Amino acid sequence: MAAILTNLRTTVHVSILIAILLVASYVLWGGVDAGPALWQAIARWTHVVAGIMWIGLLWYFNFVQIPNMPNIPDEQKPAIGKVIAPAALFWFRWGAAFTVLTGLIIAALRGYMVEVLSLGLIADVYTPQYSFIGIGMWLALIMAFNVWFVIWPNQKIALGIVEADADAKPKAARTAMLFSRTNTLLSFPMLVAMSMAQTIFG
Structure with missing residues (x-):
């Protein structure tokens, strides 16, 4: 063992x-049944696993790493910036990508991709479930965009992964923090929509 x-x-x-x-x-x-329902279940499981990786690391950054960085002695901070943070950011950004991808696969397999992305506005028959889960999907898309196109590029500067002026590092770190905090703000309503949609609406 x-x-x-x-x-x-x-x-x-x-x-x-x-x-x-x-x-x-x-x-x-x-x-x-080994038919379509099984494939939906597999896609949903993969979606949940990727989502746990993504949101778990989002919350690690916001509830653990960022608040405690001021308490870490300066000589120990390079261990976070050079080792821990880059590894966590790898799983963070790919968790975001796979969460979105598998979520879209689920919507396609269930046959309601257009309906939920349009918040039910162009559905043949409107149901509140479309708008409820659609809100969650749009929040997740915004959050994933933030991860890949704001947080990650700024973290690369802040952590010295890419070359940048010394003055750019604090600004990049603050931008990454603010967008990470924005994602934390959006995470609870997003998870409400994602986790409750099937139960509330059947």
Whole structure:
């Protein structure tokens, strides 16, 4: 067991294998239909996993790293800026990308892509679920845009990943922080729309 748990890659691979075996057993012996509903379920699971990675790291930055940076001695801060933050930002931005991609796949598989992106305004028959989940989707799209086109470019400057004037670093760090905080502001209503839509509207 220690061999599995001491290597993160092995831990994740075993965890995914257990998840696959769980689903496969219900498909083979539990009467679960292996048709379109299963593909929607797989897409939804992938969406949730990517979303946890994304929002978990968003909240790590905003609830843990940013507030505690002033408490870290200056000689220890390079460990955060050179090692921890770049690794966290890698998973953060790709978590955002895969969350959006899998969310769009779910909408396509369920056949309501246009309806939710239009907030139900151009649906043949309007239902509040379209506007409710559509709001969540648009908030997620805005947040993902912020990650890729504002936060990440500014973090590269702030962390010295790209060359920039010394004066540009504090400004870039502040811009990245403000847009990260904007995403935190949007995260709770986005998650309300995403997590409650199926339950509230059936």
